[in-house]
Amino acid sequence: MKILILLFISCISGLLGSWAGSSNTSKSWRRFGIPLIICIYALFFLHNGWVLTIMFMSFALSMGYGIPDIKDSGSGLGRFWVGIFPYHVLLKTPRDRLLRLLADIFTRGTVATVICISLLSIPLLKGTWLVYVLCSLGIKLAFSLISWRDLGTFKFGNKQLAISEFWTYFGLVFFAILMIK
Numbered sequence: 001m002k003i004l005i006l007l008f009i010s011c012i013s014g015l016l017g018s019w020a021g022s023s024n025t026s027k028s029w030r031r032f033g034i035p036l037i038i039c040i041y042a043l044f045f046l047h048n049g050w051v052l053t054i055m056f057m058s059f060a061l062s063m064g065y066g067i068p069d070i071k072d073s074g075s076g077l078g079r080f081w082v083g084i085f086p087y088h089v090l091l092k093t094p095r096d097r098l099l100r101l102l103a104d105i106f107t108r109g110t111v112a113t114v115i116c117i118s119l120l121s122i123p124l125l126k127g128t129w130l131v132y133v134l135c136s137l138g139i140k141l142a143f144s145l146i147s148w149r150d151l152g153t154f155k156f157g158n159k160q161l162a163i164s165e166f167w168t169y170f171g172l173v174f175f176a177i178l179m180i181k
Contacts (some may be wrong), residue, residue, distance in 0.1 A: 002181070010174040013037055025159065029060040034169060035118070038176045041120065045180050050121045055175075060114035065107050067100065067148075069101025081106045104148045112143035115172065120152035122179045135175035142171030 013034055035057035042051035064075025068082055077093055084106070087099035116136040118171030123132035151163040 006174065006177055006181075009037065009041065009177060010170045013173035014166040014168075014170030015156060015161070017172070018163075019159060021165045022159040022161055027062075030169065031058050034061065034173065038119075038173060038180075041177055046122070046125055047126050048121075050125060053121045054118055055075050057115055057118040060111055060118060063111050063114065065111050065148075067103055067107060067146065075107075077110060078103065078107050081110070103168050105144045107151035108147050109140055109144040112140040115139060115143070119176055119179060122176075126179075128179070132179055135179045138175040138178075139172055142175075146171070 005169040017030045039054040066074040067078040068074035081103040085099040085102040087096040123129045149164050153160040
């Protein structure tokens with residue numbers, strides 16, 4: 001039963017995260033909804049006000065993580081990592097594609113690191129540091145390896161939702177709840 005609840009909450013969160021990323025939808029649903037779901041769950045099971053610090057995840061989810069390209073100047077964070085891994089914007093060579101890949105991974109990995117910092121109240125209260133480290137690794141892998149990929153879309157209601165966003169936010173909530181349990 002516990003695994004079904006975990007999967008249900010993770011699926012709802014994956015849908016919320018991808019829905020908020022679809023066209024003509026406010027990203028605030030994702031930026032505040034996902035941390036709120038995790039925070040309420042943590043309050044219910046840990047009974048400690050310190051878990052309200054999980055809401056700082058809203059900051060991490062509000063950080064821009066766009067990578068500069070010919071249509072967009074990207075976010076400050078994306079521009080920072082492109083400065084570390086400079087490539088030609090037209091991706092003319094295999095080296096340019098590799099550097100672009102590294103910029104993508106490190107940009108999203110930075111966002112995931114800030115998300116994991118917002119979850120620090122959980123191991124501080126529970127003393128489960130190994131679980132925290134392993135679940136943080138899962139969150140970082142979801143953001144670093146899945147979130148920026150084009151895995152296609154699926155229809156939900158009247159929206160086309162990104163599969164990569166669904167799995168990214170599913171993973172975020174899945175691993176955060178594992179930390180709490």
